[in-house]
Amino acid sequence: MQPIGQTPKEFILSIDALTVSFDGFKAVNDLSLYVDENEIRVIIGPNGAGKTTVLDLICGRTKATSGSIKFEGRELTKMREHEIVHAGVGRKFQNPSIYEDLTVFENLELSFPRGRSVFGALAFRRDQEVIDRVEEVAEMIFLKDQLRTDAAILSHGQKQWLEIGMLLIQKPRLLMLDEPVAGMSVAERVKTADLLNTITKNQSVIVIEHDMKFVEDIAHRVTVLHQGKVLSEGTMDRVKHDPKVVEVYLGH
């Protein structure tokens, strides 16, 4: 529970006592987590620790059994997915999730935050504002020259970027990325790290990642999850030397 009197403004996201159970199995168990504005937070942990489930809970894909998730003071657990997006939370999936039958331009355009209602979509016009914004984002995600390309033929790394771009175009206040550099070349990872460091000027980012090199490159703080609970939290350096973490990763 957040003590009364503490300004919620301090944290952009505060998760309190969050629990979800699937047929008795508690995938996330009494978890609390706080993310600052403009912070890059990396969540690590062994398989089955509940990392992806936490993101699912925040973005509304999974409904919590109990507990609360507050984003900029608004309770997310009662909201539907698209309302959470409208509130300013963007989510990238583990496997690149883009529209392969459409072009890069159309992928980005569909994510542009206008004409989101049925009739809005019918009346939507591709005006200069849209084109400018799409080109701006395309430049950020290194796909300026591929705007007319069918998304299906992009490389794996480009697809990851495209999906990040589809989130960026919505200017979310909180961006959640599930393994954004999986399947990328070393060069692409470096570019991605740069990209993430640039965008945090305006938004907070939560990243799930296994690649420790990449985590060190980007993380402001690291949270280690284990069996649905926070095992350790702090700077990369601190977490790395936490005996509990060492036990979980190297033990047995």
Add this chain to the structure above:
Amino acid sequence: MSFDTRLPSIPLSRRTLLAGAASIAMLSATGAALAQTPATATVNTTGLAVSDTTVKIGILHSVTGTMAISETGSVQAEKLAIEQINASGGILGRKIEVIQEDGGSDWPTFAEKAKKLLVEDRVAAVFGCWTSASRKAVLPVFEQYNGMLYYPTFYEGLEESPNVIYTGQEATQQIIAGIDWVVKEKGAKSFYLLGSDYIWPRTSNKIARKHIEKLGLEVVGEEYYPLGHTQFNSVINKIKLKKPDVIYAIVVGGSNVAFYKQLKAAGIDMTKEKPLLLTISVTEDEVLGIGGENMVGAYAAMKYFQSLKNDNNTAFVSAFKKMWGDKIVIGDVTQAAYLGPWLWKAAVEKAGSFDIDKVRKASPGIELTTAPEGYVKIHENHHLWSKTRIGHARADGQYDVVYETKDFMEPDPFPEGYQ
């Protein structure tokens, strides 16, 4: 409506034709009576498909789809009648040519094919339809293009079209005689009415209920199941609970099989007649699917049974088997379908013309003494005067005729007091 009134009807040779009509004898050459073939221009003033040697007619039944099961017998009967008519010299010296169309168990297809037969083929008559739905679908076509339809099925009545001759019984003919019989002979006091859920069973049961109530007796239950329903245990329990004297069943199609099998399995032995089962929907055709052993002991009220004993029927049954195989059975509708071409022939010969309007005018009063069911006569309302019989089902799938009405039942498609 396109009545053609420009040419006066030609009474010429009416007498010879009448004589011919009176002496129709199946399988005997009547060619002599019609030695001089009247000119096409005189017998066909409206552009029908009549040449100097042939006349085209249409057969319109379902050969495919769910209704093919029922309609096959009618097609066979109509073809037999036509073959016999041709063998005996045809009509007005012209051989009948058949154009057969498939309604495909689909009502708009019936309408479409009816229109094709009337507009493109210009047939002089159509023999066809089985379900009321298909007849209702083609009716406007026949009225608009002034065709003549011979419709073979026993049906709910409530219709009297100048363009249709109904060769099966309408509901009152079947129902009233049947109920009177069980009341008089079997002392029935209470009835349980049961049927498939569509217009014929519902209308028939309505007439039955009115008649039963008029007799001061009791209807203890009335029940309908969707077409194709196969689970009748609940209604059988209800019947056991109500203990009626008579189960009055108008179940059709595949449901029949399920109903009678389950009735028997539930321990209702129809041979004990407690309760007695009376149906108007199970002809010998249906018994084939149900199995005679499941039907034995039931009573059916209709105008024709294959086992009917008279010379006409003996000749008809043997000709039918000769043409379509020994194993075949003949039900009420099949016989009614067989009447169609003969009634048409008689009317054409009486009118001395193939013109639809003249045939229509000549039709009322046409008698057929050669009918397998004995004798029929066309009423002013285009239905047939006929006797109603009660059959008692045997284990071999045939019925024993245990009763027939003394008089010919007058067709009454719009019965006063029964609606």
Add this chain to the structure above:
Amino acid sequence: MPTVGFLFSKKEWLYLAILAALLLIVLPASVDIFRLNLIGKYLTYAFVALGLVLLWGNGGILSLGQGIFFGLGGYCMAMFLKLEASTPEATKIQSTPGIPDFMDWNQVTALPFWWQPFHSFTFTLLAIILVPSVFAFIIGAAMFKRRVGGVYFAIITQAVAAILTILIIGQQGYTGGVNGITDLRTLLGWDIRTDSAKLILYFINAGLLIGVLLLAQAVRMSKFGRLLIAMRDREDRVRFSGYDVSNFKIFIFCLAAAISAIGGAMFTLQVGFMSPSFVGIVPSIEMVIFAAVGGRLSLFGAIYGALLVNAAKTTFSESFPELWLFAMGGLFIAVVMAFPFGLAGVVKDYVEPFVARRLPVLLGRGRAPQPQAAQ
């Protein structure tokens, strides 16, 4: 989707011109009114197929209950025509004159309240669109809000079609039962059974069909259309891009329903009756095959599919009734196994490259031009 030009690409405008010429000039000029009326009947199924292209081809939602909406549209029209045909004079032999004949046979002695508004033609026209749309909205809202999709949706729509059929047949005093509503004669005093009326109805039908085609294309070319494809492929991504996916599905389901209903109403006008045999499962699935044969992604394909399958059905069942079901069954299997994109796929893969080699000017390049953003 190529986005060149207004609504269609140049090539597609050519296809539209060919279609319009075929429907409005070639067919009326070359067949007699009887056959033309038949073609008109087939074209009413093409409405349903168009709806299915949007719903199934683009949206990935397979409904096996489109007959429901075709039927509802048809019944609305039939109710109006039946009331017009049931004047007290025309029905004076009934025990209650002035009501439809089947009601009289079923001892219904007064017109039910929900039949009353169908005295008005304006109301009827509205009802033809609104009744099926509202019904689709109810089904769609219940299912899509709960994220029922795919196979489940298909089965449930099928069940709804079955329920509606049983209901219509069971309530024959109010619906005409299994016979349907028959013997419809005039529309606002105009005899719809005459040849000239049939010709006019044919042209109205063909015109409406082309209008609906343009409407459907406009939907496809809008952002809505691209969202449909996006939803079909990556529903979660669309949802997490801030769209309420269920609303989009409900809308396209309603739109497909309304389009089908127009077809149903035109069917009633041209055929002269409506019966529950167009509401049930079998016609509903047959309508899916029209879209599949034409190509589930192609609006033009849907129309040609409906025309060809029905023409084949008529021809086959006239000449080889025994073979018809084999042919139909084989068609289903062949389309699914060998030609998942139907006729349109065949045209795109074989005919267009062939034509392009000979008439490069007409078609530009043989393949569809690469999509590009409008400037």
Add this chain to the structure above:
Amino acid sequence: MIGDYSYSEFFSILAMQGFAGLILFSVFVLMALGLAIIFGQMGVINMAHGEFMILGAYVTYLCSVVVTDYVPFLFPVYFFVAMALAFAASFGLGVLVEWALIRHLYRRPLDTLLATWGLSLALQQLYRSVFGAREVGVTLPDWMMGSISLGDAIEIPINGLFVMGLTMIIAAAVYFIMFRSSWGKRVRAVVQNRVMAGAVGINTKQVDRMTFGLGCGIAGIAGSAFTMIGSTGPTAGQLYIVDTFLVVVFGGAGSLIGTIASAFTISQAQSTLEFFLSGSMAKVLTLLTVVGILMLRPQGLFSLNIRR
């Protein structure tokens, strides 16, 4: 209702009505088990399921004809042979269909639906061409007809008992095959993770084919059993398909227990309603309720709350 009847009458009716519901339940289970295996375990929609049933019914019919003509003394027990042959025929056709059609469509469930619908049309016409359009009657041995009287008013139909017994045996057999045999373990492994199952040496193609064959074979037995209570005609299979799908979906795909429970619920609801309402309205109300509940709980009655 009670008013006119004595309590003993009423209770015997209640008992018989419960029994009628149980027969309906057995019918539903027999219809749905095969479908549940195919749909639940493989995700394939088999619209030709009814036609596989009818194949079993026709095989039974042929057996009855052959036995009556050539070995009449075997007639009292021919039904067991007929059921075995019905299973074999439907199983064989199922394997063939899997090989020719289904295996190409595993990734496209909606397309299997269309292809199998096409198959069902072709099979219907095949039956019509071979056996004729008319329904055929299957003669049953005498011991299978009639009823057992329990007390004065309660009569239990023997064929109903037979169908119930058969249902239990088949349900038990399916349970054993799917959950106790090594083959069942392989099937479930393939369902859960096809790639992994293939990697550890399971012949996934063979498993698919046998599973499909098994589902169809059970349909064949069901068809054979239905000759005792229903009709055998080319299009009779169509009558069952919607009910069957609803039973499977209502139970929750993938759960055999769910299928059985849903068959029980739907059959009891329908037979109870049939007792108080007319048959048509009972059917409409039952279907409406099922569809309504499915809208509220789309995963069906017995599906687990799993992470998506």
